[in-house]
Amino acid sequence: MKKQSLHLIINAGILLLLGLIVILVINLSVTQNPEDLLFNQMVDLVDETNIENPSGTAYQIVDYKATAVSNNGTIVGTVYNVKIRNAYELSSSDRGYGYIELLVGIKDDKVSVSIVTLEQSISYIAGIQKYIYEYYDHIPYMSVLSVPDYNAAPAADLESGATASTSTDTIRSIIWTAVQIHYSLAENDPLVDYLGEEYILEHDITFAATEHISLKQNIISSTIVPGGYIYTVTDEGEYEGYEGTHTGSITLLVIFNESHEIVAIYMPEDLYGQTLGFKSNNDDYLEMFYGKTLSEISTIITDNADLHTGATYSKNLIGSILESLVSEVA
Secondary structure, eight states, X not given: OOHHHHHHHHHHHHXXXXXXXXXXXXXXXXXXXXXXXXXXXXXXXXXEEEOOOOOSSSEEEEEEEEEEEOTTSOEEEEEEEEEEEEEEEOTTSTXXXXXXXXXXXXXXXXEEEEEXXXXXXXXXXXXXXXXXXXXXXXXXXXXXXXXXXXXXXXXXXXXXXXXXXXXXXXXXXXXHHHHHHHTTOOTTOTTHHHHOTTOEEEEOTTOOOOSSEEXXXXXXXXXXXXXXXXXXXXXXXXXXXXXXXXXXXXXXXXXXXXXXXXXXXXXXXXXXXXXXXXXXXXXXXXXXXXXXXXXXXXXXXXXXXXXXXXXXXXXXXXXXXXXXXXXXXX
8 A cells, every 4th residue: 555545544534533532522512401501511410309290181390309410420500390281282292282391490599491392382482482591591599580471472473462471471480489499488388278289370461450459360270269360459558556657558369269259368478568466357357258259349348347357457458459459350
């Protein structure tokens, strides 16, 4: 063999070897899996711990928790696998219904999200992807609550006024659930007493906030109040405190069933701006509205105008809040 040909063969072999080395380096360094995208580096998920199990025709669960470690075994962060199954029939899905699976990564009090599976209406997939990667890119964990409503409908549908926010609202809700679990924020969820374990709420995007009603939520799943909804209503008024007259607000979560009857009224303690020691004095008064519809609220208030609860100022404000609910929903 001529020396020139031998040199060509050797050079070709060297180039081939270098190419293989480059490919190997790229494969080892480029993030390819959903868990890698969370931290912008290659990680393995270890110490997987089950949290919730899927059940029913629709669910919204935090499936498991795992620790993300780098190639050298250093802990990088914590990952939560979340899953959403809805009852919408979807011919493009192998499951026959809408399904979303995400990974929620938490590192240094920042939250990132990556997509494992996204089986939704084809026209909405791009919008949902944009929403996830735009709004959940290493954000402070408390900022999850402030992520705005997002319409994932394509441009053509947006022009016609169409909305597609149900999936993005549900995504925000389950990401926040993972955050609550991670930071032990959800240990005492008072709504469990009214809605049962593993209830699912979603923002009603068709409802526009009013002067006193900040939010309407639909109860998507509940063992106690299936198919109901919740209004969050707030107002403020004067009350006599220990050092004279003050002004404070009270917030009520008014829970309705699918027959539009009030099944419970929850008064959050952390949103109670009057004398906290008298908060429970009006519990019996609130229960008088249970089983009633909006049209019956004014009658209950009028019939109990002379009722003494030992917390007159807050009782009057509660009546005003419920009257606002009636007038602003009508």
